[in-house]
Every structure is written in structure tokens, then in C-alpha cells.
Amino acid sequence: MRFLYAGLGLFCVALAVIGIVLPLLPTVPFLLLAAFFFANSSERLHNWIVAHNVFGPMIMDWRDHGAIRPGAKKAATLSIAAVFGLSLLLGAPGHVLGIQAVVLSAVLIFIWTRPNG
DSSP, rough: OOHHHHHHHHHHHHHHHHHHTTSSOOOOOHHHHHHHHHHHOOOOOOOHHHHTEEEHHHHHHHHHHBOOHHHHHHHHHHHHHHHHHHHHHTTTHHHHHHHHHHHHHHHHHHHTSBOOO
16 A cells, blocks of 8 residues: 555656646645655655655645645636636537636635635
8 A cells, every 4th residue: 555655646746747837737736645645655755745845845834834825826826717718718618617617716715715825
């Protein structure tokens, strides 16, 4: 089970790194998942990700305060707007747009009601 968790953690780190350069892929949720998987598989990997110069502060903000940094909130908002805009441009059916609007609005409300990191 430890190898599975370690593998899932590494996969999540890879997705987070891709998310840094690809604006439609979230970074922080994958980092939080990676930290969870590493905590359950490898103390060395968990310590590495928590102490990482780029990833560590985002994980610690969430773990210690349930906080999301303002820059991450803005990036998430832009990504969500881009996804919805792309759906509009591609002519998604009205019921799909309605579902997206409700779900994406709920996600934005959640993000923007978290404390700032």
C-alpha cells in the first residue's frame, strides 16, 4: 500500500508541475493530495514536499490555517472563467452550461471564502 500511495503522490506532483505552466490545471489541490499520499507512504517524501521552496508554503498555508494565497485565488478564478468561456465558444448545450455555472460558482465561493495565506 505504501508503494501505491508513493506512486500516487508522485503522480500528483507531476500534475501540479504541469498545472504551473498550464493555466487550466489546478496546482494546489494536487499538491495537497501529494502531501496526503506522501504522509501515508514515505516520511522522506513528505518532508521533501513540505520543505520545498515553491510547494511547501502553499501546503503549510492550507494545513495550518485552511488558507489559500490571493495569487492562487486569482489564478483559479481566471482558470474557471477560461473553462466556462471555452464551453461557451464551443457551443456546449444549455443544460451543460447551467451545470457548469452552478458547480463552478460553488467552487469560486469556496475558494474566495477561505482566508488569505
